[in-house]
Amino acid sequence: MAKVLIVEDNEMNRDMLSRRLQRKGYEISxxxxxxxxxxxxTELLPDLILMDMSLPVLDGWSATRQLKTAPETQRIPVIALTAHAMSSDREKALEAGCDDYDTKPVDLNRLLAKMEALL
Structure with missing residues (x-):
């Protein structure tokens, strides 16, 4: 069972996505x-991270950059999740170190395909 870390500040988005992924067999944090x-x-070393880009305390771009420069987490695939759907937002996420990018609202089948490709 793949371990997935969801980094998301919106409680409704977190709950919906975590429930749907748990039903598909993923272990969610x-x-x-x-x-x-x-x-x-760093503690859990998940198999994949779903990273919202607009986060409090430290945004997703900065968090991803830190994860991708730390030896213990740099190989963990990160998929950016954002409501920003401009092509420049995709480029910005990839430049920050994200391995893929998806938009909100989440299309579960599309997201699952991207997750499976990185796992």
Whole structure:
């Protein structure tokens, strides 16, 4: 069972996504801001991280950069999740070190395909 860390500040989005992924067999951990996301990623070493980009305390771009420069977490794939759907937002997420990018609202089948490709 793949371990997935969801870093998302919106409680409704967290609950919906975690329930849907648990039903698909994923083991889910949740962080509500970028700083907590880094701490949990370092502690739990998940197989994949779903990273909201607009987070309190530390945004998703900064959190991803830190994860991708730390030896213990740099190989964990990160998928950026954002309501920003401009092509420049995708480029910005990839430049920060994200391995893929998806938009909100989440299309579960599309997201699952991206997750499976990285796992």
């Amino acid at each position: 949740i962080a509500s801001d970028g700083e907590e996301g880094i701490r949990l990623a």
